Amino acid sequence: MPNYSDVLASVRKRIKEVPLEELKKRVEAREPMTLVDVREKEEYRAGYIPGAVSVPRGFLEQQIESRVPDKTAKVVTYCAGGVRSAFAAATLAELGYTNVESANPGFVRWKDLGYPVELPPQLTDAQRDRYSRHILLPEVGEAGQVKLLKAKILLLGAGGLGSPAALYLAAAGVRTLGIVDADTVDASNLQRQIIHRTSRVGMPKVESAAETIAELNPDVKVVGHKERLTSANVERLFEGYDVVVDGTDNFPTRYLVNDASVFLGKPVVHGSIFRFDGQVTTFVPAKAAAAFGVPQGPCYRCLYPEPPPPHLAPSCQEAGVLGILCGIIGTLQATEAIKLVLGRGEVLAGRLLTYDSLKMRFRELKLHRDPACPVCGPKPRISTYVDYEGFCNVGA
Numbered sequence: 308m309p310n311y312s313d314v315l316a317s318v319r320k321r322i323k324e325v326p327l328e329e330l331k332k333r334v335e336a337r338e339p340m341t342l343v344d345v346r347e348k349e350e351y352r353a354g355y356i357p358g359a360v361s362v363p364r365g366f367l368e369q370q371i372e373s374r375v376p377d378k379t380a381k382v383v384t385y386c387a388g389g390v391r392s393a394f395a396a397a398t399l400a401e402l403g404y405t406n407v408e409s410a411n412p413g414f415v416r417w418k419d420l421g422y423p424v425e426l427p428p429q430l431t432d433a434q435r436d437r438y439s440r441h442i443l444l445p446e447v448g449e450a451g452q453v454k455l456l457k458a459k460i461l462l463l464g465a466g467g468l469g470s471p472a473a474l475y476l477a478a479a480g481v482r483t484l485g486i487v488d489a490d491t492v493d494a495s496n497l498q499r500q501i502i503h504r505t506s507r508v509g510m511p512k513v514e515s516a517a518e519t520i521a522e523l524n525p526d527v528k529v530v531g532h533k534e535r536l537t538s539a540n541v542e543r544l545f546e547g548y549d550v551v552v553d554g555t556d557n558f559p560t561r562y563l564v565n566d567a568s569v570f571l572g573k574p575v576v577h578g579s580i581f582r583f584d585g586q587v588t589t590f591v592p593a594k595a596a597a598a599f600g601v602p603q604g605p606c607y608r609c610l611y612p613e614p615p616p617p618h619l620a621p622s623c624q625e626a627g628v629l630g631i632l633c634g635i636i637g638t639l640q641a642t643e644a645i646k647l648v649l650g651r652g653e654v655l656a657g658r659l660l661t662y663d664s665l666k667m668r669f670r671e672l673k674l675h676r677d678p679a680c681p682v683c684g685p686k687p688r689i690s691t692y693v694d695y696e697g698f699c700n701v702g703a
């Protein structure tokens with residue numbers, strides 16, 4: 308029975324091998340040939356000889372005829388060290404290819420010699436087409452689009468603000484959109500919550516949002532969290548996301564979100580609406596400022612250290628809201644999230660942008676850090692989550 312060395316030696320006798328120096332000359336002279344990289348996909352993704360096509364050894368017999376239909380064409384196989392490519396060359400000869408060589412040694416040595424290496428394009432042709440208007444912007448480009456395609460953004464609420472934010476973030480190609488919402492779609496939501504549809508009344512909002520996004524952009528993975536945000540789940544929900552977009556508007560949630568943002572170092576893009584007015588700001592805690600390269604801003608407790616006593620809190624009656632106001636504020640929030648991911652522009656850290664839709668007027672207020680802030684100050688009093696009770700839970 309021949310052993311491995313015998314088989315390899317016999318294969319080497321049957322095939323032609325080409326030294327790397329010679330192969331480099333041919334690559335540089337653009338000699339007509341098909342370079343076949345028979346390593347695994349992950350190896351190929353880390354870099355390959357310019358012009359090589361990837362056909363992993365395990366798929367060689369199945370795939371080679373579609374990649375190289377002409378069996379008299381010049382084919383050079385290579386792998387990491389020259390063994391897998393030798394077996395591949397022998398297999399190609401058995402399949403009827405008449406002009407095959409195997410590079411010896413392989414890519415590891417090629418790289419050590421400082422010969423040219425290409426990296427695979429990070430975007431598919433379909434993605435280059437879909438995101439072409441982003442890629443044309445020098446401030447975004449392919450590199451920025453790749454960042455978006457890797458970004459993980461958590462949306463709190465699939466309501467008035469979460470709907471437009473989710474649609475634009477999905478269209479932008481954000482890789483993972485987490486959505487926290489425990490409610491179901493109600494007919495009275497549809498005047499402003501534009502991610503939902505009449506046919507989905509009664510359906511959980513996270514499922515309805517996931518359906519719309521799946522149709523809009525298959526690049527986006529929606530992770531639905533059908534639960535209310537509490538002190539018990541806030542860390543689990545925030546973990547794994549880069550940016551939080553807060554579209555909920557009630558006191559207990561606002562404080563929970565703020566404290567988690569400071570503890571975990573996650574930036575939070577906050578938006579709120581009331582009747583004809585809206586406001587947006589971005590809370591950037593110290594750790595997030597360093598990670599995103601943006602200035603640190605105040606936290607919510609720098610402005611309002613404690614919630615008001617329940618009897619002074621806003622009325623429990625649902626307030627009216629101009630539907631389209633949600634579109635303005637939610638898309639401003641999405642813009643902030645995208646800027647954070649891209650690392651471009653100036654985010655609303657330490658600035659509150661207010662919008663009056665009746666007067667059609669934007670204003671900006673400076674927000675300052677409180678050196679005695681109970682959570683983000685140098686001597687924090689609050690280091691665990693507080694569940695504030697007794698407030699209405701009226702979502703946007």
Ligand SMILES: [Zn+2]
Nearest residue numbers: 606609680683
């Ligand atoms: Zn603070």
